[in-house]
Amino acid sequence: MSAAYIVDYLRTPFTPAHKGALAGVRPDDLAASVVKALVKKSDIDPETIEDVILGCAFAEGEQGLNIGRTVAVLSDLPLSVGGSTVNRWCGSSMQAVQAAAGAISMGAGDVFIAGGVESMTRVPMMGFNPMPNPSWDAALRSAFLNMGLTAENLATRYGIDRQEQDTYALESQRKAAAAQADGKLREEISPFLADDGIVEADGCVRGQTTLEKLAQLKTAFAEDGSVTAGNSSPLTDGASAVLVCSETFIRDHKLSPKARIASYAVSGCAPEIMGIGPVAATRKAARRAGIKPSDVGILEMNEAFAVQVLACCRDLDIDPARLNRDGGAIAIGHPLGATGARLVGKAALLLQRDGGKYALATQCVGGGQGVAMVLEAA
């Protein structure tokens, strides 16, 4: 069994769907820009790359035609490099990292680009032609298709009120705005050269918001609920990629990796509370890494919804203040297929920047799943 390492990580700026600076960009072009930049930055020989594994939640239209292979070709990689598309909805690109690490551990390659992309502008969530199985009853269909409803369900079950959610959301915005102002996000962002100029900053962050403004927002999903656009992640366009390499490759090429992939886990849960998915996945992944969740210093948990993060923290007995040092998806954005690789890449960068032995990246997945990956300082 060969160990797998996160050697490098980049992402495009994340910008709001429909009105952001990347709304006019095809998702395959967006992903290719970041793959090209990653190869250039890490200075590896492109001939050594085995595969481009790309996560995408709604892989149709401009995200169809096996976007993994499309992006490999668009990125001017040698034609010998493969390309595949992975779908685990919001967990797609964390799954892509796992697929790379899994292949390395069985000796099926040494160098992989694992990433993800989603243009929520150009391919609508749930796709252009949703055709759920008609045998599902209304409750199951609704749980599968309506993420906002699952968040409301958690709010009810865990008794997490609007103010607690808004307070968490505000903190995410504050952290992201501070990180942005301090240039702490610059290292991970690969600017996109658009037709009408260069896009280099995240566009979703609302550092000026206040608790009062958040409290004024109407609920987004349930009339008498508590989940709003302010305490949920926004519809976002973006792409991300990490370079995953085997131990021998790193040694032979004298690379300095950011982290070793210590473990991974997936766990299913009830679809109507899909947001609780990280709990079981985190426990499993920690056990496999031989640690306790409380041993982990750096925690990147995706913020699909504030309420879902708060519920997970309660079950895992983690202080929410410890999560997402540079802000989470509520502020930065959540381009579905691109988020997993961002979380893994960010966790690896933070291990290197802030020190510590372990980092965890975890997220919930629609339809009722959680995924989690443990990294160990390299």
Place this chain on the structure above:
Amino acid sequence: MTDIRSAAVIGAGIMGSGIAAHLANAGLDVVLLDLDPTVAANGVARQVKSGGFMDPRFAGRVRTGSSETDIRLISDADWIVEAVAERLDVKHSVYSAIASERKPGSIVSSNTSTIPLGALLQQRSPSFSADFLITHFFNPPRWMRLLEIVDGPLTNPDVTRRIAEFAHTRLGKGIVSCKDTPGFIANRIGTYWMGVALNEAIKLGIDIEEADAFLGKPFGIPETGLFGLLDLIGIDLMPSVLRSLQQALPATDPFQDFDAEPPLVARMIGQRRTGRKAGAGFFRLTPDRKGREALDLISETYRPLRSVSVTVGTPRAAMQHAAKGGQLADAVMRRTLSYAATLVPEISDSIADIDEAMRLGYGWKEGPFELIDRLDAAWFAKALTARGMTPPALVEEAAREGGFYTSASGRRSYLVPGKSYQSIPRPDGSISLSDLSLSAQPVAGSESASLWDLGDGVACLELRSKMNTFNFDVLRSIEELTERVSRDFRALVIGTELPVFSAGADLRLFLNAIERNNRDSLRSFIVAGQRAFRALKFAPFPVVAAAAGRAVGGGLEFALHCDAIQAHAELQAGLVETSIGVIPAWGGCTELLLRVVANPELPHGPVAPALHAFNVIGSARISSSAFDALRLGYLRPTDRITMNRERLLSDAKATAIRLSEGYAPPEPQLLTLSGRSGASALVNVLDTTELAGRLSPHDRLIGEKLAWVLSGGSADPTKPLPEEHVLGLECEAFLELATTPATRERITHMLERGKPLRN
């Protein structure tokens, strides 16, 4: 056709930005400049918000900048409109800048409403003066149809002709040529009416609701009446408008005979009760913002609205009414109509133009001379004499001749002082059924519908029912007349003179059948509609709907069965059936699906077209313009849009002729539909809407039926179905919904209150 392709507007206030937006509606590239470029950018944003653009995306056609540093941007403009502050020095410096940047042959116009043309042109070169005229728009420029044009002795007549033609065809304006006199036509008479009415009302101490009831409806003056209009314009603005006209007019002009700023108005301005913009004027919202209050003209305090119980009736009845309102109507209209009659030929040689200006610029249903005709000119002359006023010579002449207008010659004609009657000129390329009816008879028809011969082998079908609604007789007439057209004509246009294209099915008929629980009668009504509309669709000649105003419910379904829709730009089209508890069943679901499937700009696949149609029909959306109707999928990308309502019939006729060359009727189509799995996705939309609290219980049932129809019932996406299959589903779903008590409540509510019930 026209040589005006790009325009520049200088001055980005309410008028300037509104004119820029409307020029963009006409498809022009527009430059909008103001001293401060952010004012120009804000002007565009304001027009997006207030609906000045017919499609918000048209804002992309307007480039903004500074009139100081970006003035070179006007160098490509074929037409440059100045809409800056009404100050001569400001205008002169703008003209100097324009003169040095504009390209040769470009046209320059001012939107001034107060400054004479001669003063504007001081110090300007002969070539500038030859290319210059006044184009006076009314607010808001998209909707107010009047454009007053004033040219001077030096203006090249070709310049005036080009602007008039462009504004008529492409901006949809009614053009009225004015003489260079203060206030031109509409504001001279309109503000006189307002000034007199305000002073008389204060003098009488009348309830303002009563004043508006007497001054409004009987005279065909918009519902806002006087006091609603003053609140809208801004009460602080009125004194300066009236005063500037008083200063510009001679001391003998009756315009001097009222107070431009009555003490009450001065006090209101002092208290910042300046109208709608201030939140309080003659009316204000109650503190809970749910109701309205009116200002008492005597105590100058607000009190709850009072309903006016008297029925006012005709203009003459209003003026003779014993109530205070009657005294007001008599005093105001006597003076206003008689003032208008003294202004010929000072402001215009044509009474028809004056009437047109008041209709299009102030929204009056009839202009002053039409109103005198309605009162009867002889009666009016006598009424003036009885009140000690000398009837104007023109009124006396009309009394002798038998009125200001006549149709005796088979054409609508107006009185020309000293020369008897002259027919009203119609712009080239306009066809009107009411003009046609003066000199011709329909070639066929019944009480329900008429068939007119428009010439060149084109017939026109005109419905004759109230609001062009459909009952059994109307549907039968359509089928019969379709037969007739196929024998004698090569193409058919569907047109109307009413402000509505059609309000759809006659709801009373539905309600009767529902109340008698007569399912067979309902079914036969649906089948009759489907049969009549499909007879049109598959007829051996092309059919073009000339659609303007509201085309809703069955009215839109009627148009959707045509080969083309020639749409007026302000078309309000909507499949609104769900608001009365049913779904479109005269082929509306089927035709919208077919249109979405064939539209390259809308998403495709087994579910996407159904999802689009579901959202459009489910929300009962009415288009805000023809461009919006295009986005909703009601119009095909090949359908054409006419900016001027007066040209709609002739444009539709031209389209019909074009389609008739080598015409073959459409073949019935196959539709790929997703069946139960797609329906499941559509019902999910209902789930989310319900959770969000925006779905009533009956909405849910209607939505489920609609999902079932649009996804083809038990269809399988691998087995395309004939379009008739969906038609059958429409009928079934309709009958199931129509026989529910909740639908009955919705229809009853709509009939009684004129608005939808959410139950």
